[in-house]
Amino acid sequence: MGSDEDKGVSRRRYNRAVAARAEAEKLLDEKSRALFEANEALREHQSALEDTVRERTADLQAALQKAQMASEVRARFIATMSHEIRTPLGGLMGIVDLLHMEESDPKKQELLSFAKTSGTALKTIVNDVLDFSKMEAGAFQFKTEQVDIRSLATGVAALARYSADETEREIEVEIGDDVPQRFYGDATRIRQVISNLVSNAVRYSTDGLISVRARMIEVDDAPWLRVEVEDFGVGIAADKRDDLFKDFSQVSNELSDQAQGTGLGLAISRRIIEGANGHIGVDSELGVGSTFWFEIPIEEVPHAPLSDPTTTAEVDNAEDIVRGARVLLAEDNTINQTLLMRFLKKMGVVATLAENGQVAVDLFRPGAFDLILMDVAMPVMDGLQAIRHIRDAHPPDQVPPISLLTAHVMETVADDAIAVGVEHVLSKPIAFDDLRLGIASLMTGRKVHSLSLSAPQAGSHVPVMDLMSEDISAGLAASLSGAEIEELAAQFVTDAESLWADVMKHSDDAASRGNCKAPAHALKGAAGLLGFATVSEHAAMVEESCAFLDAEDFDVIGGMIASELDRIRATLPSGASA
Template identity: 45%
Template sequence: MLEQKSRDLFLANQKLSAYSADLQQAVLERTAELRLALERAEAASAARSRFLATMSHEIRTPLGGLLGMIDLLSMDEADPEKLELLTNAKTAGAGLNRIVNDVLDFSKMEAGVFLYEEENVDIRALIESIRILAASHAHGANRKLIARIDESVPKLFRGDATRMRQVVSNLVNNALRFSTDGPIIIRAQASPHPDGAMLRVEVEDFGVGIAQSQFEHLFKDFTQITNPLTAAAQGTGLGLAISKRIIDGIGGRISVNSTEGEGSTFWFEVPVRVVSRPDAQGGAENADHSGLAAVDAMGKRVLIAEDNIINQKLLLAYLDRMNIKADLAENGRVALEKFAPGKYDLLLMDVAMPEMDGLEATRRIRDKWPASQIPPILALTAHVMDAIEEEAHLVGIDRILSKPIPFEDLKLAIEIALASAGRAGRDASPAPVLNDPEMSQGSGNRSFFDLMSPDAYEMLLNVFGEDGLTDFAANFVRDSTTRIEALLAAEQAGDSSEVGIQAHSLKGAAMAFGFADMSEWVRQIEAEETQLHDRTVTQTAEKFRAKLQMLGALLDQ
């Protein structure tokens, strides 16, 4: 009996071992399938991001030149008939620009690369700037735009100023386009909320109104309701759809109250966290510097770094009209050679340039000279701003301006930058450089984990815990340092196979921590696409190594 039981046990163990081997093989196969699917998904996401960045740059660059040249011609034209033609051309170009922006924003949302920021927001200054800008446009001419901000609205709160401006601007522009007379009223009020306050913003018009049966179609993609003004207003039918996605993305809700023939009130509500005291980023930048007196730019000296010939002529003509002394650099390398402390009052730095881009030039300038000797640096870009915003702030760009930029907007941006620099110079203690990676968002230094994407941080924190995540981050820095050095050595030795292997490993590691920019750099190396971005493999790898060193320094603090 014992022998039989022993044999039965032996046979059972054999079966169990077979099952275990089969299960292990199935797990390995499934893991390989999942890894392949993940790599394909990552490749598809990267391809979408590259497509959006390329489309944005390739469309906005010539469009910016077109609108700028129309601006310049309009300034000098005295013939009423020709001026009317130029005005119509400018209106058409502005409409095209709006459509391009809507389509790109919608595409970013579909691709999952639409980003939200958290910063101090002054809703009063934001609404006032929208009101002034809308009144200066064709639809706002001879129209009364009224802003009514209730005392219950906090002076500052945390939120995404850019996205909130986009939604309010869209609602105001729609109100102007879909009504012919009567005032446009922008209201804001707040009520208590567990997170701090519930902000409600309304935009009311007295136009044709909307039938209740049409409400369900208002916020759908590529949909416009039918009314007497729809055909004249034109558009993609994306404005309200994008606004809804933005408000949904920040945890709010958006809707409309309307009576046909009497007018409409579009509104949104979002929970906000009230700021009792401004932090290091403060509210000035995000509030359009409403507390700064404009500085006359006449006689100031500006260095323009721009490689596109049309944009060179446009910017030189713009600055000439501002009575600004402009010096031109054809790329970032020339800008770096021409710059010297005290030589310029401001730098206008294009982002995408051959030999050396604007971000790299800015980084080298800030590495070479102390902050007190560097004037404001404004970046000009035709790329999707989300794609470069983090890196631009890391290298020390003070403000990003999106092409095409009208004359008045550029003039205002320059005056604001000069006013900020003048105020910083008068302060008893120097103000921190905006968005310097060594500075905090509050008190203390910014950490390694602040630079991770929120989704990656939350996922890894749940897996490793705080201490484990710190160790994991340290391992990432050590391993990636070894691998980037191996990549550079392989590139110098001409071993393209080893370069691709190291780049592939670095890509996955960087993506795991949510460092999309670093992952994209090594992806370009792996795919042998660095030349498409006007960089060599070594230059791209050096950018990766520079940020890795900065991350390591943050971990060591």
């Protein structure tokens, strides 16, 4: 047993332990209570924060909806103003042009010329401000389509060449062989940028060559298109170049007072190119000239595995294969109808004409035809729709070979042709021998030797053939008489004037300018078929860019087409008729 002293020590230790435990329990209780209170406060704060977040989110959503509504209202306003301003302005300038043509008093003609110049400047300002407003409102959108840079640049140059103070400027176009025939992009916006750069080159240089060039470059191992517009004008000082692409900015020089504008053309061009993920800039030397350029990434339109029978060769007896063949020809253009039907008759082909796709569908019967020649672009029902109807209505073994007829580049109809089961395309303009080769190739499924074909007796040379491209005139001379060629040319002039009148019906209304595409395409094809290259090029320009052109542009192009038609008419005898 321990002493009393040991027992006292043990009791004290016990009491201290009890006291310590009690203190710990008290402290733990206080901490637990504090933690509970903190959690409660945190839950209350979290709840309040969630309420605040919900309120703020609701406020932000309401603000976003208001902003979207405001943007939509602004976009609609700009679209309306675009139409309401441009339409009367186009009408006003058209009236001034008419008065200028009819006025004989030199003083009044001079005043009307001043009015026309002022109207042109106002049109440029209105277009720039409206486009800039569209960008600011978010209503300026890009679309993806197939772009033919060669046709596009040539069209811009042609307009600028004849619009430069009514004096022809020397504007050349050089497109590198490495540039794809077609690539994906926004043709309207690319054309707008090139047009702005060419317009500036004309305004800021008094004379000399203006060069539009395009070539391919590589950026990070990807294909990019580089376009340059070079002039030999006043040039730009180094310290002024940074201001060129700013909004409402113009560089002051001796031509600035004459070059009226808003200072928005280059700013809009910069936004377009940057919107296409590209770059834009300028290289210039004061007093020597400037080269404006832009670079954009592009994707080439792939070449589809279509075959063109006009390029084949290697089996004999094509004349015997073609003679007596029963062909259904679907073609709406009267010039194309006349020429192709005459060609088929001379081949000994039994041809049935359908004026559009719907008529072709109605005329088709299994076993009635050995071949179908189907134009693509036709009213009522186009060729592709007609082929679908025929294939859907009949078993495959009851549908004869089909060839598309098109004035488009083959690559542009490749996907559509393959989709309807067509593997062959005859590209307009189609020469006599090429058409006969194509028909024989399609009917036999083999290549046909061109040397086995005996061409019809050559017709005599007539004056109108001097205005045709050499290859087309040679082909016509080998298959038609001089009188027949003159009749076709006379009919072309009549049809061309009618087609251009159809184009002009929609030229004043921006909302319906897309309707100009069909008659322009028909005019391009008819002119190309007879080798009238100038008319075909101008019509192609309208077809490619009808939505972008304005009333004055249509007047300029129409004047050039009318002038060319007058030249054709002057070569024809008075008795020539369709």
